[in-house]
Amino acid sequence: MFIRFAATRFLQALPVLLIASLVAFAVLPAPDTAGQGRGASGLLPERYAQFVIGAVQGDFGLSVAAGKPVGVLLGASLPATVTLITLALVISLAVGVPAGLAAAAARRHRAGSVIAAFANLAGLLPPLATGALVWPALAGGVATGKITTADNAGFLPIPADGTVPVIVPALLVGLFLSAPLIRLLRDGMGRAMESGFIRFAWARGLPRYFVFRHAIANALVPVATSATAQLAALIAISAVAEAVFHRPGAGLMLFNAVAARDWAVLSAMLLLASLTFTCTSVASDLVSYALDPRTRPARTVLRTAR
Amino acid sequence: MRLLGALLLGVLALLAFGPAGLALTGQVTLDAFPKDSSVPLAPGTFVPPLLPAYLLGKDPLGGDLLVQVLGGLRRSITAGAAALALAMLIGIPLGLLAGQTSGAASRLVLRLAAWQTPFPPLVLALLGIGVSVAIIPTARPASAGTVLMVIMIGLSRWPGDATLICRAIRHETRQPYADAARLLGVPEAGILVRHILPNAIAPALALVWTNAGLCIADEAILSYAGAGFSPARPSLGTLIRLGQSQDFAAQPLWLLLPCLLLTLVLAGVWLMANAAGRPR
Numbered sequence: 157m158f159i160r161f162a163a164t165r166f167l168q169a170l171p172v173l174l175i176a177s178l179v180a181f182a183v184l185p186a187p188d189t190a191g192q193g194r195g196a197s198g199l200l201p202e203r204y205a206q207f208v209i210g211a212v213q214g215d216f217g218l219s220v221a222a223g224k225p226v227g228v229l230l231g232a233s234l235p236a237t238v239t240l241i242t243l244a245l246v247i248s249l250a251v252g253v254p255a256g257l258a259a260a261a262a263r264r265h266r267a268g269s270v271i272a273a274f275a276n277l278a279g280l281l282p283p284l285a286t287g288a289l290v291w292p293a294l295a296g297g298v299a300t301g302k303i304t305t306a307d308n309a310g311f312l313p314i315p316a317d318g319t320v321p322v323i324v325p326a327l328l329v330g331l332f333l334s335a336p337l338i339r340l341l342r343d344g345m346g347r348a349m350e351s352g353f354i355r356f357a358w359a360r361g362l363p364r365y366f367v368f369r370h371a372i373a374n375a376l377v378p379v380a381t382s383a384t385a386q387l388a389a390l391i392a393i394s395a396v397a398e399a400v401f402h403r404p405g406a407g408l409m410l411f412n413a414v415a416a417r418d419w420a421v422l423s424a425m426l427l428l429a430s431l432t433f434t435c436t437s438v439a440s441d442l443v444s445y446a447l448d449p450r451t452r453p454a455r456t457v458l459r460t461a462r
Numbered sequence: 463m464r465l466l467g468a469l470l471l472g473v474l475a476l477l478a479f480g481p482a483g484l485a486l487t488g489q490v491t492l493d494a495f496p497k498d499s500s501v502p503l504a505p506g507t508f509v510p511p512l513l514p515a516y517l518l519g520k521d522p523l524g525g526d527l528l529v530q531v532l533g534g535l536r537r538s539i540t541a542g543a544a545a546l547a548l549a550m551l552i553g554i555p556l557g558l559l560a561g562q563t564s565g566a567a568s569r570l571v572l573r574l575a576a577w578q579t580p581f582p583p584l585v586l587a588l589l590g591i592g593v594s595v596a597i598i599p600t601a602r603p604a605s606a607g608t609v610l611m612v613i614m615i616g617l618s619r620w621p622g623d624a625t626l627i628c629r630a631i632r633h634e635t636r637q638p639y640a641d642a643a644r645l646l647g648v649p650e651a652g653i654l655v656r657h658i659l660p661n662a663i664a665p666a667l668a669l670v671w672t673n674a675g676l677c678i679a680d681e682a683i684l685s686y687a688g689a690g691f692s693p694a695r696p697s698l699g700t701l702i703r704l705g706q707s708q709d710f711a712a713q714p715l716w717l718l719l720p721c722l723l724l725t726l727v728l729a730g731v732w733l734m735a736n737a738a739g740r741p742r
Contacts, residue, residue, distance in 0.1 A: 172577050183596045280732050284683050285721035288702045384580055392582035396683055400706075410585070414592040415688035422592045429585055437580035 158445065165441055169434045176430030180423040181207045184217065216424035221416045226424045229409065237405035240322055240329070241394045247330025248337060248390070255334065256341025257372070263346055271338065279335030283393050287328050287400035325397035333390055340382065344375030380447055384440040388433060467733025474727055478536035518715055521704075530696065531719045537697040539727065541612050541690070542678035548616025549673060553623025560624060561631030562654065572628065575621035583618035584680050590614040591689045611690040615680050619673060626669060627662075634658045664738065671735035675728050682724055698724045 181204050198206070210216070216226035255271050262268035348354060348371040357367045395407025402408070406428070413421035521530040560571040578586070591614050634640060635658065643653050684690040685699030693700055698720045705717030 179593055183593055185596075276736075280725075280729050282679050282682070282724055282728050284679070284686060284699065284702060285724045288706050288717060289721050388580060388582040388585075392584045395585065399683075399687055410588060411687040411689075414588055414595070417595065419592075419596050422589070422596065426589055426593070429581065429589065433580040433582075433585075 158442075161445055162438075162442055165438050169438055172434055173430055176426055177208060177211070178204075180211075180426040183419050183423045183426065185419055211424075211427055216427075217420040219418050219421050221412070221418040221421070226420050229421070230406065230424060230428070233405045233409055236322070236403065237394065237398070237407060240326055240398065240403070240405065241390060243322060243326035244329035244333065244394055244397075245390060247326055248333040251331060252334035252337030253341065256338040257345060259338060259342040260345030260349065260375070263342070268342075272342065275335045275338040275342075278331050279339075281332070283328055283332050283396055284400060286332075287325070287397055290324065290328065322403070325394070325401045325403060329390065329393045329397050332393060333386065336382075336386065337379065340379050341375055344378050345371055348372075348374040377448055380440075380444050383443070384437050387436045387440070391432070463733055464737035467730050467737060470726060470730035471734065474535065474723070474730060475539070477532055478539055518719070521716065527715060527719070531698075531701060531723060534696050534698045534701045534720055535723050535727070537691055537695065538678055538681060538685075538699070538724070541608065541615075541681045541697060542674060544612045545615035545619070545677040545681065546670070546674050548613065549619035549623055549677070550670065552616065553620035554627055556620065557624035557627025558631065558654075561628040561635075562650070571624060575625050578618075578621045579625070581618075583615070583622075583676070584683060586618040587611070587614040587680060587684060588687070588689060590617060591684070607689075608691055608695075611681065611684050615677055615684070618680075619677065623669060623673065627666075630662055630665060631658060634661055668735055668739035671731055671738050675731040675735060678724075678727060678731065698727075 184207070214227045216230070218224070219226050219229055222229055255275070259268050259271040259275070262271070351374075354367060354371055357370060395405075395410060397403070398405040398407035399411045406425070409421055410425045410429075412418070413425060518526075518528045518531075521527040556571045556575075560568045560575075562568075591610055594610055594614070631654075635653070640653055640657060643657055644650075648656070681690060681697060682699035682702070685697045686703045687699075688703070691697040691700045693704060696704065701720035702717065702724070705713075705720060708716050710717055
């Protein structure tokens with residue numbers, strides 16, 4: 157049953173990858189205008205096949221702005237991005253889960269409202285403005301560059317020396333994303349603690365530990381269902397943090413590729429993004445299938461249509 | 463909360479679109495300007511008639527900083543509102559269609575939304591801008607970049623609205639009051655208009671405000687990254703970018719002001735969204 161569900165879910169994701177690969181192919185300059193485009197000979201289907209085969213092997217062509225193969229650039233920048241995203245995820249969970257549970261436990265006390273106020277404040281500050289203000293504070297007001305026009309290559313210049321340590325953007329992203337987690341957990345725990353089955357558990361004289369375990373299991377369900385959106389937000393805001401702090405990474409590459417019209421990089425980022433987000437969505441569906449039996453029959457995301 | 467948010471947004475809107483802000487759209491010629499400033503004005507400087515020139519000093523390009531920042535606020539709000547309107551214009555009818563019917567059209571809408579949902583809207587909008595510029599061969603004039611950005615933000619946000627509305631409608635049509643109306647012989651369209659929509663107004667308002675904040679934030683980030691407003695017609699995001707590229711210790715206001723205004727706008731919108739989502 158699980159295998160069948162997983163197989164269907166993968167099959168349903170395939171068209172997205174197909175469309176993404178077609179768009180990524182269309183973005184590349186035509187061989188007659190660019191001259192050195194890959195698959196310079198042959199008909200369109202043949203060139204598309206060559207493009208897909210090359211992409212699968214990690215060959216995305218040459219970046220015009222950097223003058224290097226896109227695969228090499230990606231190999232250099234992806235580890236930094238993965239580090240940032242992982243660290244931000246750990247921070248958001250390490251802050252969000254305990255704070256959310258504490259806020260639920262202390263809902264009628266001052267501590268609860270302090271945590272709620274923190275969640276509101278953290279979710280309210282835009283990462284762009286916060287990051288832009290944190291950076292000069294760290295850099296000590298050092299001049300970082302000159303005004304550039306929008307269409308020049310390297311719109312967001314990467315300073316050779318003044319690279320911010322990864323913990324700074326990770327804290328920014330992690331704290332920003334812990335806010336919705338705190339709210340979800342607080343509301344979920346609050347609802348669970350006031351529901352019938354918890355009252356029954358108290359009445360039955362179950363130890364405090366078991367009662368809370370039941371409540372937490374129920375409060376985690378909305379967290380699991382929003383995991384895809386949270387993960388997507390995590391990746392998007394990490395890209396913003398990379399841009400704001402001028403940290404070399406995949407997010408900065410994407411922003412710079414659009415500003416510098418570096419189509420080979422854009423094409424590779426399109427493939428990478430569609431693969432990443434399709435995988436996170438499939439994975440989170442499989443996780444919620446395994447965790448929550450109620451999502452199993454006809455009520456998964458796939459079959460919202462009754 | 464609601465009062466505070468409304469007050470904050472009202473003051474900001476007055477600053478951006480009020481007499482001080484609106485006068486900035488036209489270029490004030492040098493001789494029309496009162497000569498009370500000791501600093502000579504750069505040609506092409508926009509000056510509000512009611513305020514002394516260079517109240518907060520010059521901007522990175524030599525213009526009046528206050529005027530520039532208020533203009534950025536106006537562009538940010540306008541672009542955010544336009545993107546929001548587009549997202550709603552697509553999302554609400556499709557959500558109603560998917561929620562009310564159960565045929566092939568409904569399935570298609572939900573399928574498209576399900577395909578798009580895993581992608582973060584910001585990344586999707588950025589990719590969309592890049593792809594459009596790459597595929598459409600015509601050289602874009604300065605304002606086309608802005609229009610393109612607004613369209614892409616709108617397109618990136620519709621699935622959220624559509625699925626939310628669809629889910630809300632399906633939830634409400636199963637409620638006892640809808641069944642009661644059905645038993646009384648009220649047609650489905652009548653149930654939708656007279657019974658379900660009044661119940662859906664509060665969550666819809668919360669949705670509008672939440673989306674407004676997200677659209678304004680996306681606009682700022684895209685403009686910051688050079689994919690939206692150009693430095694010639696800056697929005698708050700462009701101004702943050704310009705301010706960041708300057709020496710912060712020498713000119714802190716260039717960065718502080720746009721960051722502060724962006725935070726205040728988003729805070730106001732967030733307060734409204736929070737108040738709208740809460741039952742009265």
